[in-house]
Amino acid sequence: MARPRAENPRTKITNIRLTEEERIAFEVAAASKGYKNISEYIRFLHNNLNYEAVSKQKDQKIDLCDYPAKMLRSFLSTKHGEILWGDSRSYLFNKAKPSSVDLIMTSPPFGLVRKKSYGNEDADEYCEWFRPFAEGFRTVLKDSGSLVIDIGGAWKPGQPTRSLYHFKLLIMLVEEYGFHLCQEHYWWNPSKLPTPAEWVNVRRVRVKDAVNTVWWLAKTPFPKANNKRILQPYSKSMEHLLKNGYTAKLRPSGHDISEKFNKDNGGSVPPNLLAIANTESNGRYQDHCRAENIAIHPARFPAQLPEYFIRFLTDPGDLVVDPFGGSCVTGVVAENLRRRWVCCELSEEYLLGARARFVPTVQSLPKERGNPYGISSPCARPVNEKDVPLFADGGASRPPELRRKAGKSEIPDKSALRIPA
Numbered sequence: 222m223a224r225p226r227a228e229n230p231r232t233k234i235t236n237i238r239l240t241e242e243e244r245i246a247f248e249v250a251a252a253s254k255g256y257k258n259i260s261e262y263i264r265f266l267h268n269n270l271n272y273e274a275v276s277k278q279k280d281q282k283i284d285l286c287d288y289p290a291k292m293l294r295s296f297l298s299t300k301h302g303e304i305l306w307g308d309s310r311s312y313l314f315n316k317a318k319p320s321s322v323d324l325i326m327t328s329p330p331f332g333l334v335r336k337k338s339y340g341n342e343d344a345d346e347y348c349e350w351f352r353p354f355a356e357g358f359r360t361v362l363k364d365s366g367s368l369v370i371d372i373g374g375a376w377k378p379g380q381p382t383r384s385l386y387h388f389k390l391l392i393m394l395v396e397e398y399g400f401h402l403c404q405e406h407y408w409w410n411p412s413k414l415p416t417p418a419e420w421v422n423v424r425r426v427r428v429k430d431a432v433n434t435v436w437w438l439a440k441t442p443f444p445k446a447n448n449k450r451i452l453q454p455y456s457k458s459m460e461h462l463l464k465n466g467y468t469a470k471l472r473p474s475g476h477d478i479s480e481k482f483n484k485d486n487g488g489s490v491p492p493n494l495l496a497i498a499n500t501e502s503n504g505r506y507q508d509h510c511r512a513e514n515i516a517i518h519p520a521r522f523p524a525q526l527p528e529y530f531i532r533f534l535t536d537p538g539d540l541v542v543d544p545f546g547g548s549c550v551t552g553v554v555a556e557n558l559r560r561r562w563v564c565c566e567l568s569e570e571y572l573l574g575a576r577a578r579f580v581p582t583v584q585s586l587p588k589e590r591g592n593p594y595g596i597s598s599p600c601a602r603p604v605n606e607k608d609v610p611l612f613a614d615g616g617a618s619r620p621p622e623l624r625r626k627a628g629k630s631e632i633p634d635k636s637a638l639r640i641p642a
């Protein structure tokens with residue numbers, strides 16, 4: 222994967238100011254195209270990006286020969302699985318057997334979309350980029366298998382409105398590729414910071430964005446599954462009820478709660494809201510990356526997310542694939558649960574970090590599940606509405622006190638309002 226040496230020495234340094242989120246998005250996008258760093262990626266954008274060409278891609282058929290299996294290198298093998306270094310399209314088109322995969326558990330790059338507008342046009346572009354993967358997923362999945370895609374939403378730069386790209390992706394997968402939406406899940410990260418700060422903290426016209434959508438899809442309406450594999454502990458009130466008995470009666474909703482509710486099933490069925498904090502900042506993976514001066518993957522998901530779907534939808538010995546492997550969280554979870562697995566990743570640097578999850582021993586899954594999270598009821602604070610008027614301009618300008626501080630005109634330059642996608 223080594224690129225040819227640059228003809229001209231690249232010795233000049235230019236500072237580019239990025240927010241933390243922009244930097245992360247750039248890094249992920251750079252890696253997704255096989256570039257080692259942001260400079261290389263910006264050079265690529267500058268030299269090559271031609272949106273007309275991108276839109277013409279829509280009409281082009283995927284050439285399977287562009288993705289030969291020999292472009293994949295085995296990076297690491299374990300008892301149950303393997304990390305492949307290279308483009309996952311090579312695996313999907315030319316290495317995996319058709320109808321061989323029980324679960325595709327993945328989180329694709331979100332940062333590929335053009336930063337300029339991130340509107341519907343770009344949502345279309347994201348879908349176009351995704352098409353070959355959709356095609357490949359359909360080919361390699363078994364009829365009994367599932368496709369689970371964790372995908373974060375995005376804000377349009379400069380305005381407090383959302384891109385539709387992840388919804389468009391879902392619609393494309395269902396309407397054009399014939400996948401069935403088994404159930405959408407929402408991964409709530411309780412420790413997520415209140416972002417985007419401009420709209421949430423400064424202008425106060427939006428609330429904290431704290432969930433990722435997780436699309437659970439399948440080739441048939443009936444992929445294998447069993448929710449008894451993923452039960453959660455009973456609530457205190459349910460425990461009390463199981464201990465002390467329950468008098469069957471009608472609920473206010475009119476539902477007849479029968480005596481069957483007295484039965485202890487070992488736990489309750491979880492909702493499709495998965496509360497998992499993504500706070501791990503120390504641990505074997507991070508220690509290894511810091512010690513070896515390797516970039517820590519900026520967009521990892523927590524192990525409990527793949528664990529939930531792997532337990533729910535696969536059996537030991539089944540094949541789990543993550544085509545956007547990153548730091549191979551899916552792989553290490555599958556290894557622990559004795560599923561066969563394959564993770565593909567373009568960036569060698571991320572894989573050098575991922576190694577620490579398997580070498581010298583396989584990192585075990587966290588035993589401690591932490592306390593369950595609760596969500597406080599909103600509107601719990603008494604408010605005199607006269608003292609808290611609505612922002613009639615919908616947040617088009619900053620609050621006066623901040624305007625004065627910043628010495629800005631009433632309606633600031635739009636470019637100053639850029640919100641990271």
Ligand SMILES: C[S@@+](CC[C@H](N)C(=O)[O-])C[C@H]1O[C@@H](n2cnc3c(N)ncnc32)[C@H](O)[C@@H]1O
Nearest residue numbers: 252253308309520521522545547548550566567
């Ligand atoms: C959102 S990250 C996945 C992070 C991962 N779930 C984890 O927890 O570490 C997406 C990854 O997909 C990789 N990627 C993008 N396009 C790819 C491709 N065609 N083949 C393989 N990997 C790809 C990127 O390099 C990036 O690391």
